Amino acid sequence: VITIGDELLIGQTIDTNSAFIGQELNNIGIWVRRRVAVGDNYSEIWAALDEESKNSRVIIITGGLGPTADDITKPLLADYFNGKLVVDEKVREHVRYLIQEVFKRKGPVLERNLKQAEVPDTCTVIFNERGTAPGMMFKKNGVIYFSLPGVPHEMKGLMKKIIPILEKEFEELPVIIHKTAFTAGQGESIIAEMLKEFEPSLPPNIKLAYLPNYGMVKLRLTATGTNREETEKLLKPWFSQLQQIVKEYLVSNEDEGLELVVGKLLKQKNATMATAESCTGGYIAHLITSIPGSSDYFKGSIVSIFGAVSQQTVSEMVKGTISKLKVDYALAVSGIMGPEGGTATKPVGTVWIAVGNKNKTETLHLHLRFDRQRNIVTTSGNALNFLRKFILDN
Amino acid sequence: VITIGDELLIGQTIDTNSAFIGQELNNIGIWVRRRVAVGDNYSEIWAALDEESKNSRVIIITGGLGPTADDITKPLLADYFNGKLVVDEKVREHVRYLIQEVFKRKGPVLERNLKQAEVPDTCTVIFNERGTAPGMMFKKNGVIYFSLPGVPHEMKGLMKKIIPILEKEFEELPVIIHKTAFTAGQGESIIAEMLKEFEPSLPPNIKLAYLPNYGMVKLRLTATGTNREETEKLLKPWFSQLQQIVKEYLVSNEDEGLELVVGKLLKQKNATMATAESCTGGYIAHLITSIPGSSDYFKGSIVSIFGAVSQQTVSEMVKGTISKLKVDYALAVSGIMGPEGGTATKPVGTVWIAVGNKNKTETLHLHLRFDRQRNIVTTSGNALNFLRKFILDN
DSSP states (O other): OEEEOHHHHTTSSOOOHHHHHHHHHHHTTOOOOEEEEEOSOHHHHHHHHHHHHHHOSEEEEESOOSSSTTOOHHHHHHHHTTOOEEEOHHHHHHHHHIIIIISOOOSSOOHHHHGGGEEETTSEEEOOTTSSSOEEEEEETTEEEEEEOSOHHHHHHHHHHHHHHHHHHOTTOOEEEEEEEEEESSOHHHHHHHTTTHHHHSOTTEEEEEEEETTEEEEEEEEEESOHHHHHHHHHHHHHHHHHHTGGGEEESSSOOHHHHHHHHHHHHTOOEEEEESTTTTHHHHHHHTSTTGGGTEEEEEEESOSOOSHHHHHHHHHHHHHHHTOSEEEEEEEOOSSSOOOSSSOTTEEEEEEEOSSOEEEEEEEOOSOHHHHHHHHHHHHHHHHHHHHHHO | OEEEOHHHHTTSSOOOHHHHHHHHHHHTTOOOOEEEEEOSOHHHHHHHHHHHHHHOSEEEEESOOSSSTTOOHHHHHHHHTTOOEEEOHHHHHHHHHIIIIISOOOSSOOHHHHGGGEEETTSEEEOOTTSSSOEEEEEETTEEEEEEOSOHHHHHHHHHHHHHHHHHHOTTOOEEEEEEEEEESSOHHHHHHHTTTHHHHSOTTEEEEEEEETTEEEEEEEEEESOHHHHHHHHHHHHHHHHHHTGGGEEESSSOOHHHHHHHHHHHHTOOEEEEESTTTTHHHHHHHTSTTGGGTEEEEEEESOSOOSHHHHHHHHHHHHHHHTOSEEEEEEEOOSSSOOOSSSOTTEEEEEEEOSSOEEEEEEEOOSOHHHHHHHHHHHHHHHHHHHHHHO
């Protein structure tokens, strides 16, 4: 995977495209060997293409296809694949349609937009319904290349079209299966200690990886094989054993967020919830509502920036939320996220969490020691896990 | 920059470290030439080190330093730099202190944790207060290497220590200055059209880049020189000219988020605000409260999942929020984010936004056509920009 753009190198943009591309390829048994980011620089892009072509059979390039002068990918690809830029009529009509009829821009279509319809005559166009820059496919010396725009929404749409092309192109793709056990409440090294006999006992085609993240550890087993059914059958007992060993801390058997785990639990119980957030400022509500269909069980949040950071305050917030919003469960948090606002008795990182239903309230006290962003994320994760356990027990 | 970890290649983790590293290096005039991500694989890491050493004078490596078996960076670095692993006593005491006195873990410190204190005897340890894995510095054939843990909080702490080392090491670093003009409300190609005479008139050491993102376009001018003062003086009139050309859409002259722009405006006016959010589910409140000190002007949010998606509803939400939370300004949003919930008259992507003060309410209607996440982010950006304009005008 080659990503193009100075903004990636100077850190103005975080590359989320590569992760999506990696997931999609992995699903069909293609392993991403390397990921290289280079600037908007002709010779650097050319060198990266040369170099990656030596070791990979598929190369996916994103970025540098926009309508502005710093976008040099297309003329470069024309040169690299010995072609010249020609207008693709279907793309040209699509550009016109998008600009005049979807974006409803007045006046004639700009020349720079129409130029988006030019492609090297050595490529196969992969039509991009979602934007003006077309995807392109090239083949050279047994390597297959795809060039995609860097806009995530457009790149994602095109990846969905590339996957079946690759499946047809490589008939004998290996099977790669990942199974992820998601634990919370214990550090990576303690989890590793629990698995110290399990890990070396794994067969050579099953690999264990640890993915620690804000007080949660994802344990990923990756099995490689030639036949899906057989590989799944081989992986199954090892994954069961893994779940068994870490069961005290196991949150989920899927690679999913706590907000989805909690959402599924509530759906199962046909129950509702709401939050009262002080220090997390709506972040927990945002996590929960990022799940499609969450309005079935999530009834709202009261984000209030006042309120003392104490056990009593969060308990009262839970009770008030349950009665006001008429929900089955409520979650409340209050704390000092920093960098300012700490006192001698309540330093930055002091957090109180409460969860409850109409009969019962439980509280949790945290002492965090990170920066503001991480304190907010860590508090939210702990709160959702605390709620998850409360729902399971009550 | 070399990042290590299978999780990066299969897309289980989004790499945010590289952006931070790029920013820090850029600030002192070091340009990141390439960024390479490789898996937890000895020969791939070795090859990446060999290859990047050919073209870069500084190599920063992150990841693979954890206490588990898939973490192979440290033994590899011992081999690569012809050393052997030895215990660093200061790090060992720090590991013990963290585990027993900060994490308050009972029992003796695990062998796998104490192993974190082992470093190649050919390195200089860069002490990591924030975690158990130390940073390391190596030198070989005129290239300087740093190995840092992949945990963002720890990596960031160590980068702050590396910067002065690099400044001392490379006395004649070039000056790189970025100035970013942040526009909202107009697409990249229209902005480019406005700048079509400006861009070719730039001197060769000033470069313009376009960074489009969810209806906003950041325009970055990058000047390179040998003297900070002179380079700043050269850049200044060009940046003024840029601001002038795009002034109709200009939000800020800094590379900052809308939530910070709005926060600064409110602070200036000594005014307060609150939000009422339906479809964004607390995301706007989260953005606003991610700014340190936001509790001075942000008084809270009512996240309510009910409510009709209409002009009247959002107007009433604004009025209710102003009177209930006693704030100067309120922002309300309601919409259908998808993938479900659309109807013939109100399809997915229908959004109503209202902003107001006690005298006046204004509304904005959007028709989005993205996925749920992007609809939430786009709505929030539009809402904050709408509020910004309202505050400026009222």
